[in-house]
Amino acid sequence: MVAVTPHDATRLRYAWRVCAVTSLGLVLIGIAGSTLNVALPAVVRHFQAGPLESGWILLAFLLVNTASLVFFGRVADLLGRREVYLAGFALFTLASLLAGLSPSVGFLIAMRVLQAVGAAMILANGTVIITDAFPPERLSQGMGVYIGTMSVAQLAGPTVGGLIAETAGWQWIFWVNVPAGLLALGVGAAILRRMPRRPRQPVDALGNVLVFAALSALLLALSEAGSRGPGSPVVIVGVAVFVVAVPLIVVAERRSANPVLDLRLFGGRLLACANLASFCNALARSALILVVALYFQAARGVGAFEAGLSVLPVPVGIGLASPIVGMLGRRVSPYALSIGGALLSAAGLGTLMVTAGAGTPYWVIGIGLFVAGCGSGTFLTGNTTQVMTALPAGSLGVVNGLRVMVMNVGIVISVGLSLTVLTASVGPELRAQVYAGTLSTLSPVAVGQLMDGFQRAYAVLFAVALAGAVLAALARPQSAPASRAST
Template sequence: MSTDRTRSPWWVLTALCVGYFMILLDMTIVAVANPAIMTGLHTDVSKVIWVTSAYLLTFAVPLLITGRLGDRFGPKYLFLGGLAVFTLASLWCGLADSIGSLIAARAVQGLGAALIAPQTMAVIGRVFPWDKRGAAMGVWGGVAGVATLVGPILGGVLIDNGGWQWIFYVNVPIGLAGLVLGGWLVPKLPTNGHRFDVPGVLLAGIGMAALVFGIQQGNTYHWASWVWGMIVGGLAVLALFLFYQSRNTEEPLVPLGLFRNRNFAIGNIATSALSVGMAAQMVPSYFYLQVVRDFSPTKAALVFAPMAVVSGVLSPVVGKYSDKLPPRYLPTFGFVVFSLGLWWFIHLATPNGSIAWICVSAAMLGVAGACIWAPLPATALRSLPLEQMGAASGIYNTTRQVGSVLGSAGIGALLTARMTAHSLPTGSSIQAGHLPDAIKVPYAAALTDSLYLTLALLVFCAISTVFLVPVQPAGAMASAAVKEEAKAEVG
């Protein structure tokens, strides 16, 4: 391996991880800031959820094409462009003085993230040999664990001492560092010409926007007929999108033929379901700690710190073993442990539940995450040819983010519905340290009721990953073919 840092895969991974870290840091920081944003901008639960949903929506839809843009113009340039957009949008978020302005800025942030995310997976797939990709994805997953740890704790400290605006300002120096490292270390890779499926992008965007808006705003408008029209219309447009993709013989936005690969199909199903569940888990969990238990944002983040610490430590180790073990073992084990840990947390999350045991349940979630986040994408992409890596990584990231969008929208509707069922207020009057003792029990019950959605999805993921099968990686097959050809020439 070359000692030139601009060519060593591990130095390239270092630069990529800075951008990836910033995206995840931003998502986890915002999770702990929702109560403060709701109070500071005088809004309610349904609107503050849009701060996350707008970001996830504009993150998810462009991913279908930004992977292809990386193949055509070079992942390095898309990565750097995304960092620039994300950094400037972060500054706008911090300066926002209304919930509408903040939501708009978060939407632009999502566009920047959509440019960054698929380039990280595509570059890893192209610069690392097949037998090192699991280890590389382990480091990549470890970065996710660190961001999950640093984000809420740093967010809590910033909110407690400077205000919610600083959770966005902190992205500016990280983004600038990422631009410098990316320009220096990420190599220019060969490009491929691609057609761009503009009708496909429009159909996917319209369908997703209508579906998410309908789900998230349903309770606000009392599930009026036009709300159901938005939901049904969104589903119909997405069905039309899939039909159009199946008939596009030139270069579809989503090459449906990739889903003939069993591991790729199962990986996408599992990651989308997991993302729905994760997005649906974080909001009620932090509301429970800050509103029901009267914890500061920093203290609430520390309760979940064991999850991030364990995940960050174990992910690189698990990544090495994922190259050697049958592909179903680690993800299935991870989903089973995740289900058990969340079930335990649901039963602990009462007004007087043991915080020590909640920390232990969080550590269980960290073990589970380490067994899922790196092995699952490595298995999904391992047997695909290199020329399809950009499209495949774009699809994989899209299904994950679409799951997060639906989870964020769904939890907003579900939380509002459960609070209404328990006759609870949902507006900015609900603040940490100000919840009357008389309604803490029903408030906690409303929050934990919503977590059963995540639990059901985790059980589904555990069942689906049982069907992952061992395959010979594409890189290994190519190497074998070269060796056979060399033997034939010698003969």
């Protein structure tokens, strides 16, 4: 039995305090996203937004957040992780305050963009701060708690969002973030220690511009393809920009002395397959709450609060699985946990796929959602630990930025793909009624058509989850993880 020295005990106490701070940040961002998923119909009705504007209320955040994650991972490596992390809290809190004051849907989308920038500064650094704080042998425990807090946000978010939308008004969906953001900023400033900065090096301006342009063009094309079709000029231009930008990125990053995206770090099979598996898991799981909430509002005609309650099995599953898996991490390899979690997620989505129907008992839906949630909690803990322990300390920021960026790309595609499959089944003239949650009051025939869309959406997500399990299996470690420099 290894003796625990006073230094080890002190480091572990600090690590758990860091875990509490970073978990609070994840809860803040998670609540901000999950409340809006359920309350979207209330916002749409308030602004009388069309289908395109309705989609952009969600997608604007995801697009900007995804495209800027790698940039802020690199900036934090150079300028200080603590400083960038806390600045993200300040910006996110301010944007939330202004979002609640939005006079128009355009202004609201602009504030969502500012929220996205602040969230990118937080997300690109939270996992790295935890990785730096915990001893390697305890990292899976800290990561399990950190990932598990996402379930707290998802647990509270839909219920709180539905309740707020029906009582206090949609503005408070954003304003509830303000006191939480101020608390996180104050606690973070008091607890987080300054981390050593890397030597000052020139910022890869060209690389940043090219990466941002490529990601923005791709995600814009994907989102527009769902609402306007693949022949839309926006889609064609977006794909063309992406195709041109990718080889330019490869050339520019190979020539740069300080690349924002060091391609050498992503050439190994473990990292490539683990990130692709993470992409598939994000794509398969992330639209579940949105799709199920729309199902209960558009197909069954329930209110936002009841719809929020209906999706609780997903975050409950994540919340139960993540800390348990974190404790098992000292006995079970992250590799095995990743595979098991991916298969469990596929099982939950398969249950929803084969039982989809307007009259399906809720307990059947609940089981599918719970199993999918348990799978996601297991996969996220194992996958994140596997990736973060396989890297040298100097590359943690940019690689974690890429890891979260890959997941966000999956989320964007998931939202756009799921909504496209759903609304395609009822025709363009009724899509606005789906987003507003009023379809069930207009046409029982259209509700039946919509159920076909739900079944197809679950089928697509199930297939993607299975692909993620295969990729997780291919990410087998070939050697012992690289040791990280302690600080």
